[in-house]
Amino acid sequence: MGIGELWSQLGSILASIMFVYAMYEQFFPLHLRRNFLTYTTKFSTLFYPYIQITFHELSGEKLKHNETYKIIQTYLSSNSTKGATKLKAEVIKDSQTPLVLSMDDNQEIVDEFNGIKVWWSANHTTSKSQSFSYYPVSDEKRFLTLTFHKRNRDVITTSYIQHVLEEGKAITTKNRQLKLHTNNPSDDWWGSRISKWSHTIFEHPARFETLAMEPEKKEEIINDLVKFKRGKEYYAKIGKAWKRGYLLFGPPGTGKSTMISAIANFMNYDVYDLELTTIKDNNELKRLLIDTSSKSIIVIEDIDCSLDLTGQRKEKTEKDENDEKMDPIKKAEKEEEKKSKVTLSGLLNFIDGIWSACGAERIIIFTTNFVDKLDPALIRRGRMDKHIEMSYCGYQAFKVLARNYLDVEFHDELFPVIEKLLGEINMTPADVAENLMPKSITEDFESCLKNLIQSLEIEKKKVQDEAEKDKQEMSKEKEKVKTKEKSEQVKENGFTH
Numbered sequence: 001m002g003i004g005e006l007w008s009q010l011g012s013i014l015a016s017i018m019f020v021y022a023m024y025e026q027f028f029p030l031h032l033r034r035n036f037l038t039y040t041t042k043f044s045t046l047f048y049p050y051i052q053i054t055f056h057e058l059s060g061e062k063l064k065h066n067e068t069y070k071i072i073q074t075y076l077s078s079n080s081t082k083g084a085t086k087l088k089a090e091v092i093k094d095s096q097t098p099l100v101l102s103m104d105d106n107q108e109i110v111d112e113f114n115g116i117k118v119w120w121s122a123n124h125t126t127s128k129s130q131s132f133s134y135y136p137v138s139d140e141k142r143f144l145t146l147t148f149h150k151r152n153r154d155v156i157t158t159s160y161i162q163h164v165l166e167e168g169k170a171i172t173t174k175n176r177q178l179k180l181h182t183n184n185p186s187d188d189w190w191g192s193r194i195s196k197w198s199h200t201i202f203e204h205p206a207r208f209e210t211l212a213m214e215p216e217k218k219e220e221i222i223n224d225l226v227k228f229k230r231g232k233e234y235y236a237k238i239g240k241a242w243k244r245g246y247l248l249f250g251p252p253g254t255g256k257s258t259m260i261s262a263i264a265n266f267m268n269y270d271v272y273d274l275e276l277t278t279i280k281d282n283n284e285l286k287r288l289l290i291d292t293s294s295k296s297i298i299v300i301e302d303i304d305c306s307l308d309l310t311g312q313r314k315e316k317t318e319k320d321e322n323d324e325k326m327d328p329i330k331k332a333e334k335e336e337e338k339k340s341k342v343t344l345s346g347l348l349n350f351i352d353g354i355w356s357a358c359g360a361e362r363i364i365i366f367t368t369n370f371v372d373k374l375d376p377a378l379i380r381r382g383r384m385d386k387h388i389e390m391s392y393c394g395y396q397a398f399k400v401l402a403r404n405y406l407d408v409e410f411h412d413e414l415f416p417v418i419e420k421l422l423g424e425i426n427m428t429p430a431d432v433a434e435n436l437m438p439k440s441i442t443e444d445f446e447s448c449l450k451n452l453i454q455s456l457e458i459e460k461k462k463v464q465d466e467a468e469k470d471k472q473e474m475s476k477e478k479e480k481v482k483t484k485e486k487s488e489q490v491k492e493n494g495f496t497h
Ligand SMILES: Nc1ncnc2c1ncn2[C@@H]1O[C@H](COP(=O)(O)OP(=O)(O)OP(=O)(O)O)[C@@H](O)[C@H]1O
Pocket: 210, 211, 212, 213, 250, 251, 252, 253, 254, 255, 256, 257, 258, 259, 368, 369, 390, 429, 430, 431, 433
């Protein structure tokens, strides 16, 4: 029997004595009864050296589930499996560890904080009231009791409870299954009953360890993210909303989307994939933002194709040139997007307007293939705090892919050849990865490396041929100019040399 339980039993004995006393109350005058009660209460608090705090499962008039109770339960579940002898198993929704063990009723566990011992017990009471109510009320009321010594009152009520809540929240976040949200077309937002976002479980396997890029650059991004995650006090101190913007830019297939997944897994954040095309106006954009949760990444992919944000300060010829380079799917999407009335200023407000500070710990990521074409206002520092270039595959990035795809760290003969070729040829990590992938289960790693070398050589030849062609055309062009100049000279002077 734990100390908390012992004292609560002593309390019940005292209550029984008082009950017996009440039965005989008619034999005692009122003033004597009052004095007796006052002195017994004083007596018990004088000698009872412990304080108890209870946390109820249901709270408020409508008996809603109490968030604090759940958080404490999560905190205790990581300790209770060690301390309690009777455990309760529960299935938790949206958790990576669906079966959670917690201490059963009337069990007690001991916790320690800065050398101070505290006791937690799980209890319940069963009410006998049968009153009719519109809100179905459970007869059983559960609560957790925290017992500690009076002398530790300050530490427990301030630091310890705070520590329990923070730890509990962190465990909940860690065990939580990540979600990928996409915005529903506003025509479907029926009043407030249909959610603005739909979600699915986010299970992308991308990690920073499997992301192919230069190690120093990767390290820099990881450090930036860690600093951001731990930056609650810092952001409060400098008076800035706790959010950070990343702009990922680079050619198709260099890993921008993969990087977003790696960031989500690393930070343990939900992803909100914002499809601007289905948003009718700035007001809808604002409503969507308000409906996102903290600890999340809001992503706008291919911002250059989203709306006409890029076209506002762009000359027509440049635009046409981009449209030609763009793949047909993106082009069709762009046409569709023109229906939306979201404007550049609406988007800027979305990023750093006054209501973008509702909720905290959020990362906003834009991706683009054409960074130079974006409106500078959209990507200036402070909005997009970090600009990350995702580039063609270098040797270090190739080594990561070779490890991922072939489990090979080095090859004396083939790695140096690949290093040289990657120095000469631009190939995206997506293409390198495709070449490294074994084409059959019998294909060995050497053959895959040779496939890559072959593709790089074909690419090199193509580049050389094109350069040669360009050179020839240039000299033809020069020749033409020369001949033209000569014939003009002849016309002017009326003779030839
Ligand atoms: N840096 C990388 N590291 C690991 N894998 C990569 C990397 N870049 C590309 N890949 C591989 O190539 C595929 C395509 O990459 P991804 O979709 O991330 O490119 P992207 O830059 O987003 O392209 P787009 O501009 O067309 O959207 C990925 O599924 C991944 O397998």
